[in-house]
Amino acid sequence: MNTDAGTGRSWFRPAFLAAFLLASLGASFVVVRHAPEPIVCWLLETEFRSLAEKWRTRTLSQLENSTRTFENQILTDTDIQLLSMIPKVSDYYRFTFIDTEGNTFWSSHPDDIGKSDMSHETGQALARGEVVLLHLHVNHGENEEMDGHGVHLYDGDHRTVYEIYVPVMDGDTRLGAVKFHTDVSSIHDIFLDRVSRWISVAVGIILSLMLIAIGLIIRSSRIQLKNLENRTREEREMMQRQMRLAREVRLLGELNEWLQSSRSLSELFDMVARFMLHILPESEGSLYVYSNSRDVLDGSASWNGGSHRDHIHPEACWGLRRGRSYHYGQSEVDFACEHTEPNDGRPYFCFPILALGETVGLMHLKRHADATEEAFEDSRRLAQMCAEQISMAIANVRMRDQLEDRSIRDPLTGLFNRRHMLDSMRRLIAQADGNGSALHTVYIDVDHFKKFNDNHGHDAGDMVLRAVGDLLIKQCDGDEVACRMGGEEFMLLLPNLTLDNLKERIETLRREVTAISVRYGEKALPKITISAGIASYPAHGRMPQDLLRVADEALYKAKDNGRNQVVVAELSEPTEATPQNPPPKKPHSLGAE
Known part of the structure; x- marks a missing residue:
């Protein structure tokens, strides 16, 4: 049955992969053909919206008093002389001062003065303090005024022009707006060519990788077909092991999720105490963490009938002294840790908690009075993994506290950022x-x-x-x-x-x-x-x-x-x-x- 299924997959897979490859080629063609234009438009719009803010500042800085100019709509001869020179040395060839009603009271093109061609939607956006960018498509040769200074040359048939409205504010009061015209035809074509090339190269690389992957899959399928029976047997055995581990994995996942969501060490310790009562019911437990001075360990939590002292010395635990887990009751001759006194003879584990290569604490587990020794022994591996989860959570909380401090400091000077x-x-x-x-x-x-x-x-x-x-x-x-x-x-x-x-x-x-x-x-x-x-x-x-x-x-x-x-x-x-x-x-x- 398995062999037939494998044979069925062997004749179906090439057809499926071929169809997938054709679909990928079609999708790649669509991406290469249609994706560059919206990407370029978005890049240019984002850039020129930002530039428009700088243009407004640069333009208004030429005025003796920009606020009074927009309130009175009067420009001095000095203002006009300075403003008239801007199109010769700037990226915009035309700009206009507009009052709050949308009327032009000054323009680098005098014919525009007194006109009002601003739409209602544009006026509403300016009232909200937003920058408005409009596209204008102009045929070549119909707007010689934009190239009166020889700085906006373009060889194409059509020009792409941005008409940008930037609000002029005095605090929260809108005084009017500045409208800029800039020709982006050349940079649009350059960006479009580059983006098209980048996308073409990326798509080509992806398709090449796909072809390589398909070849490897086909080769792998032939090998898998030969080993199908052995693999099926191994998978059956693996499934049995996985079923035994499923519960442990689920519990560890839940433990990790809770611990990673903790915001402080005190909250983390409370989570450990409440969670370990369910994940290791055959153990009485306690948790110790090194103090800041690292001369003693502070008792932080206990659960399921366990207890902890306020402080213990590192030398009081054989696990910490030997630098590895200690299992009391496993050997013919054992020595009890001082922190377990008085010792009633029940077996226990001491797991040093390591975080970032440093010992940060100790987890102590003693067999519960109602648990069998076999169940307690079988829980050792799960308990070890719990200790590792706790160590990572402690490291994360401490690292988060350190990063919070670093996030507000300038690394060079130590000043706040x-x-x-x-x-x-x-x-x-x-x-x-x-x-x-x-x-x-x-x-x-x-x-x-x-x-x-x-x-x-x-x-x-x-x-x-x-x-x-x-x-x-x-x-x-x-x-x-x-x-x-x-x-x-x-x-x-x-x-x-x-x-x-x-x-x-x-x-x-x-x-x-x-x-x-x-x-x-x-x-x-x-x-x-x-x-x-x-x-x-x-x-x-x-x-x-x-x-x-x-x-x-x-x-x-x-x-x-x-x-x-x-x-x-x-x-x-x-x-x-x-x-x-x-x-x-x-x-x-x-x-x-």
């Missing part, structure tokens, strides 16, 4: 809002940092960053937070300070940075200086992103003023000051050395 900074900022804002105090954000940048890397190497640059980071750590106390934003940029969160005290501290910090002497090799690196921008809550904003933006603007003003100085951000509108943080009437620059 940007993620922790944002969490801390939200917490400190809520705290400041609750008690009416101020929160100051200080954006710091190492001046001319690129010269350290270029002239002395990246190792020297890392030494500079670590030196500045060490100084920032020393500056912080209590709820104060120092973090590395990325690259050579740092951030300080300083609550509960008056503005005068804050400026004094940051100016002192600036002087201390200039006094840092960093030696690289046998020579000292050039003097280190920093620029800093200060923004305060609630004077300069009530949201983290607003405070970061204002502090960043103040930092750039410090750099524009010559670097090596501290600038306090100015208030864009009159704001009621808190007693701890009176608002400055104009930007403050603390002198550079």
Whole structure:
């Protein structure tokens, strides 16, 4: 019967594999032909949506006052002169300023002024603060205005143009939008060609592997046919063994699932105590884990009538002393562990718990009074596997705790990272809002940092960053937070300070940075200086992103003023000051050395 079944599979399998191969070829053709276009469109749309945000910032930065321009819809001659030069040096050949009603009040193409061609759906999306990207397909030769500067050349018959609307916001208030036109024809064709090639190569490799696999399967089938009877017999024997192991595997799987879901060691110990009562009913058990000092083991859990001491010494267990499992009652001559006293003569196991190559604890199992010695002996292998599951779970919980700490630290400087900074900022804002105090954000940048890397190497640059980071750590106390934003940029969160005290501290910090002497090799690196921008809550904003933006603007003003100085951000509108943080009437620059 088995032979007939094997013969049936032998004539059916080639036909099935051939059909599968044909279906795979057809699917591959469809993928190669139709997949590149949507992939390229998605890549380009994602990229140009991001670029549009930068275009808006770059364009509005040319205005003397972008907020007043959109509110009054009036541009100065200087504004118009600067804006008119942008299409000659940018990736977009045309841009338009639109008010909240969708009317064009200025455009790089004067013919567009006064027009309103924005759809209702686009207006709704802009009202929600979304970037809107529309496709325009233009025939070659019908839009010479897009190539008036010789930077948007294209040899194809049709052009692909993106019309991108980017909202202009003042806080939560929408002032209007900037509409950009950019020609993506060339980059679309380049991406489409590359993606098509990549997909073709990938599909070719997959098909080749499939052919190899099919050949191996056919060859394997012939060999399997010869050994079918022997294999059937072996499978029958294996099935019998698997049936005996099925219950153990299921129980171990459930144990592992529970332990891996634990969030702390105390919760893990409670799970072990409750679960082991069911998985090893023939044993009284207890669990010990090394203390942080590793001089004693702490009693952590017990179950099924077992008990544990508060503490035991590692020398009190023969399993820990010998570095392997200890079975009391197996040999003609046995020595009882001290932690089992008083010993009633019942056999027991001591399993050292190992995690990541280190002994982290001990699991002790004694035969239950109602269990037979045979049942207890047969449970040894399952008990050993339970100990391994417990050891992995303990290692995972400890590793998760370590990773949590590492996830909020910058590995180079030891400062907190940007993620922790944002969490801390939200917490400190809520705290400041609750008690009416101020929160100051200080954006710091190492001046001319690129010269350290270029002239002395990246190792020297890392030494500079670590030196500045060490100084920032020393500056912080209590709820104060120092973090590395990325690259050579740092951030300080300083609550509960008056503005005068804050400026004094940051100016002192600036002087201390200039006094840092960093030696690289046998020579000292050039003097280190920093620029800093200060923004305060609630004077300069009530949201983290607003405070970061204002502090960043103040930092750039410090750099524009010559670097090596501290600038306090100015208030864009009159704001009621808190007693701890009176608002400055104009930007403050603390002198550079």
